[in-house]
Amino acid sequence: MGVIRGRFAPSPSGRMHLGNLFSALLAWLSVRSAGGVMVLRMEDLDPDRCRREYAGQLAGDLRWLGLDWDEGYEAGGPHGPYLQSERTELYAAAFRSLEERGLIYPCFCTRAQRLAASAPHRGDGQETGCRCKCLTETERAALARTRRPAWRLTVPGREISFTDGLQGPYSENLLRDCGDFILRRSDGVYAYQLAVVFDDGDMEISQVVRGRDLLDSTPRQLYLYELLGLAPPEFYHVPLLLAPDGRRLSKRERDLDMGALRQRFTPAELTGLLAFWAGQLDRPELADPAELAKIFDWKKVPRADITVAL
Numbered sequence: 463m464g465v466i467r468g469r470f471a472p473s474p475s476g477r478m479h480l481g482n483l484f485s486a487l488l489a490w491l492s493v494r495s496a497g498g499v500m501v502l503r504m505e506d507l508d509p510d511r512c513r514r515e516y517a518g519q520l521a522g523d524l525r526w527l528g529l530d531w532d533e534g535y536e537a538g539g540p541h542g543p544y545l546q547s548e549r550t551e552l553y554a555a556a557f558r559s560l561e562e563r564g565l566i567y568p569c570f571c572t573r574a575q576r577l578a579a580s581a582p583h584r585g586d587g588q589e590t591g592c593r594c595k596c597l598t599e600t601e602r603a604a605l606a607r608t609r610r611p612a613w614r615l616t617v618p619g620r621e622i623s624f625t626d627g628l629q630g631p632y633s634e635n636l637l638r639d640c641g642d643f644i645l646r647r648s649d650g651v652y653a654y655q656l657a658v659v660f661d662d663g664d665m666e667i668s669q670v671v672r673g674r675d676l677l678d679s680t681p682r683q684l685y686l687y688e689l690l691g692l693a694p695p696e697f698y699h700v701p702l703l704l705a706p707d708g709r710r711l712s713k714r715e716r717d718l719d720m721g722a723l724r725q726r727f728t729p730a731e732l733t734g735l736l737a738f739w740a741g742q743l744d745r746p747e748l749a750d751p752a753e754l755a756k757i758f759d760w761k762k763v764p765r766a767d768i769t770v771a772l
């Protein structure tokens with residue numbers, strides 16, 4: 463096996479929160495402990511949600527903690543550009559190759575349903591009642607005069623199975639558990655599922671470490687790897703951090719965003735806390751990412767979500 467190529471692929475749609483940082487630290491430790499290459503890609507596909515200044519802030523917050531990267535945003539490298547907003551032509555070519563094989567059809571469902579598909583955290587194919595696949599050419603042409611369609615990928619009734627490095631075996635029937643999913647929104651923006659697969663393949667990423675909320679996206683992504691003829695990485699889906707009331711931390715939890723965290727903690731304090739939650743330290747004590755990389759062990763990382771009270 464060659465050198466591990468890992469990545470952190472945040473969406474610059476707000477200040478990072480503790481959960482984002484937890485995933486970033488684990489991705490970084492996994493790569494650095496194996497002497498691998500770290501890539502930072504900005505997933506700023508959605509022009510309604512993402513902003514350039516958040517990308518800069520995000521890079522600054524990672525560096526503040528002591529996390530670096532060899533390739534990617536601000537660092538450059540042979541697989542650029544590293545901002546998804548600058549890679550539209552590449553997604554268009556991947557999309558066309560699927561379209562030419564008759565695997566994609568227009569969907570004229572409502573805007574609310576379509577926009578739901580742009581978020582990576584839901585099974586967009588599970589929307590019920592979409593009959594767009596069965597429309598005749600005449601019906602499509604008539605509808606196209608009134609509305610711009612989104613575009614869905616036809617999926618087979620096939621079981622896709624893989625073994626997650628942390629969560630173990632996982633399997634999903636694409637048709638039954640997910641359904642035809644959106645690859646391009648009606649406003650022309652390519653969907654997360656297409657972009658993330660194309661980019662990880664194109665950037666030769668061999669290890670993906672990310673939040674457990676994306677575990678159920680993985681079968682769809684494995685199917686796209688297959689269709690696009692790209693080599694899939696190995697996956698590690700890490701626990702989510704939960705607020706004491708059981709809610710997942712989100713960018714709306716302003717009290718746990720990096721702005722507030724940087725005022726309350728030093729990098730060593732915060733690294734120690736994260737490493738404790740990640741099972742790498744017996745108690746939260748001052749720690750340094752580079753030192754942790756020397757003792758990092760996936761076997762100690764818990765699988766279940768972690769409730770944090772700060």
Ligand code: GLU
Nearest residue numbers: 471472473505582658672
């Ligand atoms: N950009 C996605 C997010 O911030 C993560 C994508 C991934 O790691 O596959 O939620």
